[in-house]
Amino acid sequence: MACRGIALKRTFAVIFLAGMGAHTLTAQTPNAASLIRMVDAAVKARIDHLAQYTVTEHYAVYRGADETHPAAEMTVQTIYRKDSGKTYTILSESGSGFIRTHVLRTLLDNEKTINLPGIREKSWFTSANYEMKLQSSQIQLIDGRQCLALAIHPRRKATNMVDGTLWVDAGDGTIVRVEGVSSQSPSVFTGPAHMKRQYANINGFGMATHARAVSDSFLLGRTTVTIDYKDYQIQLR
Numbered sequence: 001m002a003c004r005g006i007a008l009k010r011t012f013a014v015i016f017l018a019g020m021g022a023h024t025l026t027a028q029t030p031n032a033a034s035l036i037r038m039v040d041a042a043v044k045a046r047i048d049h050l051a052q053y054t055v056t057e058h059y060a061v062y063r064g065a066d067e068t069h070p071a072a073e074m075t076v077q078t079i080y081r082k083d084s085g086k087t088y089t090i091l092s093e094s095g096s097g098f099i100r101t102h103v104l105r106t107l108l109d110n111e112k113t114i115n116l117p118g119i120r121e122k123s124w125f126t127s128a129n130y131e132m133k134l135q136s137s138q139i140q141l142i143d144g145r146q147c148l149a150l151a152i153h154p155r156r157k158a159t160n161m162v163d164g165t166l167w168v169d170a171g172d173g174t175i176v177r178v179e180g181v182s183s184q185s186p187s188v189f190t191g192p193a194h195m196k197r198q199y200a201n202i203n204g205f206g207m208a209t210h211a212r213a214v215s216d217s218f219l220l221g222r223t224t225v226t227i228d229y230k231d232y233q234i235q236l237r
Contacts, residue, residue, distance in 0.1 A: 051081070072095030076108065103225070143198070146169070179196040
């Protein structure tokens with residue numbers, strides 16, 4: 001009986017402490033306005049301090065329901081410079097020449113365009129470009145980070161603007177994940193792309209680590225593009 005009593009006391013103690021922990025976490029959760037300000041500040045800090053970075057990106061394109069055997073692949077080295085945007089060097093490529101030319105190279109060209117100074121500012125995840133609303137004050141654990149979810153709706157329609165959900169670090173406002181649908185179709189032959197992108201905190205900034213986009217094309221049918229990012233080399237101002 002004594003052992004049973006001790007076990008019960010320990011159980012109640014664990015429940016009590018867990019309850020206190022949950023209460024403390026909720027008490028520290030920022031409200032919607034302060035969270036959005038924190039997201040804006042995190043984006044601004046990245047803009048102000050990131051002078052240049054180099055990253056290796058691996059692209060894979062899958063057709064239909066088969067996401068095991070890529071129809072085309074490409075590995076590129078990407079260099080971002082604050083003053084000029086992005087440049088790409090193709091390190092290797094394989095698979096369908098048509099897909100590499102009309103899907104992957106077109107994707108790289110689009111990325112160059114939307115990352116030019118004066119253009120890229122329009123697609124940042126900030127309250128200037130998006131209407132943001134806190135979905136819930138409930139903390140979600142994503143990749144070991146305590147996150148809050150914001151519903152985001154672009155203030156203008158564009159192929160690189162996302163209508164969906166943005167998960168941010170509850171402590172510093174850096175981006176952890178975004179998922180949704182492009183607010184505008186890239187052409188009359190394809191529907192909006194369903195996309196998902198994951199980020200990691202690298203040198204204090206939210207940097208993409210994996211992306212996935214699915215679209216239905218008049219010419220290609222269902223197409224899935226995945227991108228994996230690795231070996232970041234960051235230069236600060």
